[in-house]
Structure formats: C-alpha cells, structure tokens
C-alpha cells in the first residue's frame with residue numbers, strides 16, 4: 001500500500017516556513033496578519049491548516065506560492081529558498097477555469113506554460129479524465145459543468161502541473177455536503193497514488209481530521225500557530241470512521257481549541 | 272500500489288450536451304424577426320399610401336415603388352458607386368482595426384504609454400471630422416486616400432476604448448493562477464488577457480463598422496467623383512430624388528450587412544461567450 005508517511009522522521013522537509021510575519025499597510029494603517037509562523041510539511045505528507053476567518057491562512061499560502069513576500073522570515077521548498085513562483089501547485093477556492101477553453105485545454109494549462117506541445121499535453125490529460133470523473137466532458141466548456149466537476153477540472157490542472165507540493169485553499173468550500181464528502185474520499189485516494197505533499201486550508205474540522213496526517217491550528221489574527229495536532233487514525237480512511245470514538249475525540253479537541261480563538265477574536269474585534 | 276480505484280463522484284448533467292439555442296429561444300427570435308418585418312412593411316405601405324393620396328411629385332418625395340424601380344433601372348450605376356464606397360469602408364475599417372488593436376495593446380500594457388497617448392486618442396474625437404475632411408483633400412489629394420483616413424479616424428476610437436477596457440478587465444485571481452503555473456508576462460497576456468478582451472473588441476468592432484459607412488459618406492460629401500455618398504449629393508440638385516433615396520437604401524443595407532457579418536463572425540469565433548451569456552440570461556429569467 002502507498003501510505004508511507006512518517007512525518008516525524010523526515011530529515012529535510014519538503015516545505016519549511018520559518019518565522020514568517022506579514023503586515024499589510026493600507027492607508028497609513030498597519031494590519032498585522034501573520035506573526036512568527038513556523039510550519040513544515042514532509043515529503044508526501046498531508047497537512048491541514050484550520051483557523052478563524054481572517055487569520056491569514058490564504059495569505060500564508062500566497063506567500064508559499066510566491067505570489068506575495070513575507071515581511072519577515074523565510075520559505076524553503078525542497079531545500080531551496082529562491083524563486084518560488086511556479087514551483088508549487090496552488091489551487092484557489094475559486095476554480096478559476098478559463099471560460100474560453102474546453103475542459104481538456106483548461107487541464108493542460110500548466111503543461112502548456114512549461115512548453116509541452118499541446119497534443120502531448122492533451123494525451124496526458126486524457127489518460128486521467130476517467131479518474132477525475134470527467135470522461136465524456138473533455139470538450140465541454142466550463143459553463144456547462146456542475147460545481148463539483150469544475151472543481152475536479154481545477155484539480156486536474158493542478159495535478160498535471162506536476163509539482164511536488166500542492167496547496168489547496170478551501171477547495172470544497174463551495175460544494176454541498178454530500179458532494180464534499182465524496183470529493184474528500186476521492187482526494188485521499190488521489191493523494192495516496194500520486195504521492196504529493198499536500199497543504200490544505202479548511203474551515204471544516206471534520207474534513208481536516210478525515211484527510212490529514214497533521215493539523216495546524218492557527219490563532220485569531222494576527223495568525224500564529226496555536227497547536228499542531230497529529231492525526232493517528234489508520235489509513236486508508238473511510239467515511240464510517242467519522243462516527244467512531246477516536247475520530248470524535250480528535251474533533252472535540254480541535255473544536256475546543258478553535259472555539260477559544262473565535263471567542264478571543266470576538267472579544268477583541270479591533271485587533 | 273494495489274489501490275482500489277474509487278469511482279470519482281459525478282453528480283453530473285448529461286454528457287457534453289451540445290449547447291445550442293433551444294426551441295424556446297428560437298421561437299422567440301423568429302417572432303422578433305416577424306415583428307420587425309411587419310413594422311417595416313407597415314411604414315413602406317403608409318409611405319406609398321401618403322404619396323398616392325396627396326399626389327406628391329416624385330422629385331419631392333418618391334414613393335417606395337419609384338425608388339424600387341430606380342434601383343432596378345440604374346442597377347449598373349448603383350453597383351459601380353457601391354463598390355467604390357465599400358472599398359473605402361473596408362480599407363478604412365481595416366486600418367482602424369489594426370491601429371486600434373495595436374494602440375489598445377500598448378495603452379493597456381504600458382502605463383507611461385497610456386499617460387502619453389490616451390488623452391490624444393480621446394482628443395482626436397472632439398475635433399469635428401467635418402472640419403478635418405476638407406483639409407485632408409489639400410493634404411493627400413482627391414482619391415481614395417482621404418476617405419480611408421476619415422473612415423479610420425471615426426472607426427478606430429470605439430475599437431481602442433473597448434479593447435483597452437477588455438484588456439484591463441482581466442480577473443486578477445486568474446492572472447495569479449497563471450503565475451503560479453509558472454507563466455511569463457507574455458504568456459499571461461496571450462492566454463488570459465487577449466481572450467478576456469475579445470468580446471470587448473467585438474463590441475467595439477460592431478460600432479466601428481457601422482460608423483465606417485457614415486465616415487465614407489462624409490468623406491465623399493466633402494469631395495469625390497464616385498461613391499454612394501457622392502451619388503446622393505449630385506442627384507438632389509438634379510431633382511433625381513429617387514436616385515438619392517436609392518443610394519441611401521443601399522448604404523443602410525451595407526451597414527446592416529456588415530454589422531450582421533461581424534455578429535456572425537463573433538458567434539463563430541467565441542462560441543463559449545454566447546452560450547455562457549445566454550445561459551446567464553436564462554438563469555435570470
């Protein structure tokens with residue numbers, strides 16, 4: 001089985017974020033969004049980040065992806081801190097499909113940008129459409145797809161860009177609960193066969209527990225790491241686990257931790 | 272890895288149903304066409320009736336039937352002049368399109384270029400074309416050239432303005448997505464900005480092509496020896512009113528056909544755009 005995940009023993013993490021702070025300055029006001037965040041993800045590890053809204057989770061992913069720079073601190077991807085843009089795959093909460101491209105041509109965008117000839121890129125995408133539940137829709141335009149399908153096209157585009165690290169920002173936020181559950185199982189399945197490092201940002205505690213090796217809980221803004229919770233549930237995981245004691249205990253621990261933060265955020269809304 | 276492959280969830284619509292106009296919208300648009308045909312027929316009928324009833328002389332107001340007769344009788348003449356005007360329109364429009372798109376690309380890409388050039392683009396539209404047209408005769412002579420310049424001057428403006436808006440209206444998240452895929456600035460421009468701008472460009476082109484016909488007529492009125500605009504100008508003093516009207520009929524037919532040709536081209540080139548827009552409209556209704 002492909003579940004060789006030993007987060008504690010990796011010598012060099014795939015992704016290392018050290019002492020990152022981020023301040024936004026707008027209109028003379030300084031907004032401190034991240035404060036001294038340390039974060040690691042091992043090779044092939046599945047790590048989640050949960051935290052109150054506005055605590056800087058998306059900002060952190062933007063920084064890791066190279067779309068933004070930290071005010072302080074450093075980011076290393078596979079041991080190198082230089083030039084992050086184009087080195088990790090980043091999936092936004094919105095699917096961001098190009099409406100003028102068919103499913104297939106959206107999926108190959110990353111390969112195309114790297115200079116892979118279109119016909120070769122299409123072949124590689126076609127080999128995966130079944131796995132992504134897109135068979136028969138290869139030549140459809142995005143507007144004719146359901147939300148879940150659009151999200152899977154975005155996933156296919158992300159996977160096909162062939163990075164070792166994948167950042168996911170609330171990828172299932174816009175889906176209904178049932179579709180969401182299916183997509184989580186499907187994502188786990190995908191992860192175990194592609195062997196990528198995944199960083200998932202989510203609001204959903206169930207989701208975090210169900211998929212992760214470790215969970216980072218962030219404080220309210222300015223965001224910092226409150227606790228790191230290892231998830232020791234065995235893999236492969238199935239939905240029946242959700243109602244069992246170990247799962248529920250973990251969930252309770254996380255919820256309590258989060259509750260504290262949201263209360264703190266409400267007590268000091270001016271912060 | 273002996274993984275049991277889980278079927279991906281697919282709460283999906285029927286596979287890739289070709290999204291064409293459904294029966295509902297087709298019937299509606301047919302009804303629309305029938306409606307406008309009816310209005311045109313009513314106007315022509317009333318016109319014919321009024322001319323007959325009050326016995327209006329043909330040099331004052333020719334009846335539609337008289338205009339039709341003139342169009343048939345002098346078809347060789349009309350054809351010759353229409354060809355001249357069509358050339359002016361197409362050449363002038365071509366210049367406007369090339370110039371407009373290049374200018375828009377530069378304006379949208381380089382802030383300094385925008386600051387230096389955009390004000391002049393706008394100012395060029397505040398100078399009445401009727402003042403410039405006679406000057407052009409002095410500068411570039413009497414032939415096709417001054418008409419092409421007048422047409423281009425009028426037509427390039429809607430193309431520039433719309434295309435600039437389109438190039439700028441690009442979704443910042445989409446651009447970031449491209450950057451994380453490792454795209455260069457040029458790749459972002461080609462793969463995201465240009466496709467975003469195309470529907471805007473087409474809106475500009477629809478206005479521009481219609482303006483082009485007007486531009487050609489203005490150019491011919493100021494000084495010409497051929498063309499439909501020229502024909503209207505010389506026919507009236509000779510009391511050949513039906514001929515003048517005939518030229519106008521052909522001019523509007525030309526404008527409408529060119530507009531429809533652009534609309535058709537848009538449908539062919541941007542199939543995603545129309546279906547998406549129609550779907551959104553349907554969702555709203």
Ligand SMILES: Nc1ncnc2c1ncn2[C@@H]1O[C@H](COP(=O)(O)OP(=O)(O)OP(=O)(O)O)[C@@H](O)[C@H]1O
Nearest residue numbers: 024025026031033052053054055056057058059060
């Ligand atoms: N470019 C920016 N300029 C100024 N402020 C910003 C900028 N980007 C984000 N912020 C602010 O930083 C804070 C954190 O934003 P961020 O999107 O990272 O939060 P988040 O944890 O992802 O929240 P959510 O869970 O709601 O998605 C917010 O208060 C936001 O307004």
Ligand SMILES: [Mg+2]
Nearest residue numbers: 057058059169
């Ligand atoms: Mg966010």
